[in-house]
Amino acid sequence: MTRDKYNWKEALPVYGPLVLLVLVGFVWAFQYIKPAPPDHIVIASGEKGGAYHAFALRYQKLLKDQGIDLQIISTRGSVENLALLSQGKVDMAFVQGGVQANKPATGLQGLGSLYYEPLWLFHKAGTRLQRMPDLQGHKVAIGPQGSGTQALVRLLMEENALKIPSVEMLAWDSVKASKALKAGQIDAAFFVASPRSPLVTGLLHDSSVRLASFERADAYARRHDFLTVLTLPEGAEDLAVNIPPEEIKLLATTSDLVVQEDLHPGLVSLMMQVVDKVHRPAGWFSEEGEFPNYRHMSFPLNEQAERFYRNGPPFLQRYLPFWAASLLDRMKIMILPLLGLLLPLFKVVPPLYRWRMRARIYRWYEQLEE
Template identity: 50%
Template structure:
């Protein structure tokens, strides 16, 4: 038997395993049609004015997403109302939105609330102000057009029958409103912001400025269910100066992380992880681990966020980089052809291969047995049988098979030799 050539082995494997490989490839091609698209590597987050907390938090989100190779563009805006408009127009994929500013917009989802956003009403100490009703006739900054501060301030002032017809309500917000208040150009100003906001911190530290305490907070929270009452402890701003000099009650909305409903679910999970890292430690008004939260929402909670709050980050994202986790998650549908085809084929193909190899050997036994049977016929012509047997021996010696089947091949050649010996004994007997 000649040694089987590598090219012959390759042809054998191609003929036997080729159709199975083609079948598996077709299965993968079909399954690939159901693979979800990859998440974009660039998204926009609408925040607020450059001197506000939304913008500062947006920058922290940007840094965290950059670590996962996602480019988060932080957009400066007029505020929450503007942010909602940008989401609806598709100019941003995500936004920070103040509680109480949502209307009946469709196509927007909340990933959760992030922190309490107090309503700070600052006024100059020389102005006798103890309640919002005292702001009538006062020059009050209520926030710029398109800001959540303006929408909420107008709502609270309207509860106290204060409007533009009986009071000078000015479209000032952020640093501009704070500077006007510090210079005495206005009497009071509304801000809706985190205590970490530079504008809020500056006004809290200003000696000529007083912070209004909402002594009727329970009435407001029962009228507006999106509001909560929070306490600013005595001395928390500055212990040495004892600021504030008494516990102060504030009303607070909740900042929400809002997204378009067509944002890739993997990016929703990533934004939630960023929010957890930024806001999870708590603050002046929040307990550690209280936020992000599926409560205090301005829009329906997304299904991705619901899973996040129930089970935590996706399993793959806990142990793999974001790009690798999303790739594996997208391609998991490709396991279907593997399970449906590869496992059965792995059990079927080895027996088929063995049958193909052995059939090259066993098919010669039919002819050898036929010659053996003719030797029992006393009238048989031995010369054609001898020639046929010699040809079989020659052909069998050139069968190309793997070495693992050499034993079966040599068994066949041994049996051919036995028949040859039997034929020679018959020939000698006939000669006598």
């Protein structure tokens, strides 16, 4: 008992400063630790039943497996989504490419383009529409207020000098416009939708409706970086019935995932893995691995997203659950200084302790010799 107490007293003057130095290092490093990523984020999708909402539901399921709760807010479309982002009411949102063309993006960054969104122009079978100017004198549905469809259509109409009252523009949603077109109540309707959409499939198979081909599609694409020309081959929808009956040129934009610039870097890395898993498979107009990408984006690319495109997922997130990888990533700023202090100190302290003990023994030797 006495011997243990004696050893502790002897070791304290040597190891005490070491412990104090390590504690100071911890306190200093703690000031630079990143906050933990939130476990709840909000996304603005689109109309329920639409592609945006369907993808948001898939994100929600994959994020839940990693302990992140994704709240989905249904909206009228890209314009409303962009407004919610700008107001800070959501953390991320789907935004149709070109919606904020010629407007500076402040406080917002893009994670990537997700897939092509073709612009479909359906019209009554008895109406001849080959170019945008042919819409003069017709009743046309251009998408609901706040939607990316309406924003894109208005841009194209302005470039073709089409204005009210030469064209009667109706701000109807896709369901209402589709029913009115089939019933012959309107002459034409614009839609931005997937080719697999039941709405598009139904219109393609309706004999009273025709799909217009954008004859000057290449000209539009040259004028706007966010537009791409796609080709719908003859018979692509139905070979037996030959739908469509001829090759169709379509204009397409892309769907972009846009986030607040201060979204936690750990969450951005996780979202990039989710997005890659959902949108990597091939589609009607894209090859496998073509999406996600950053080629058609209208927003500055997020730094973490850029690293993902260059190097793939972070090392820790490849092998560990998100919470464990995030914890280790945050703690490394403390572990590294600690190792930097302990390794040299453990080399210095033992010889120092031995020298201290020998110095005390040497004094006793001098007295014994006397």
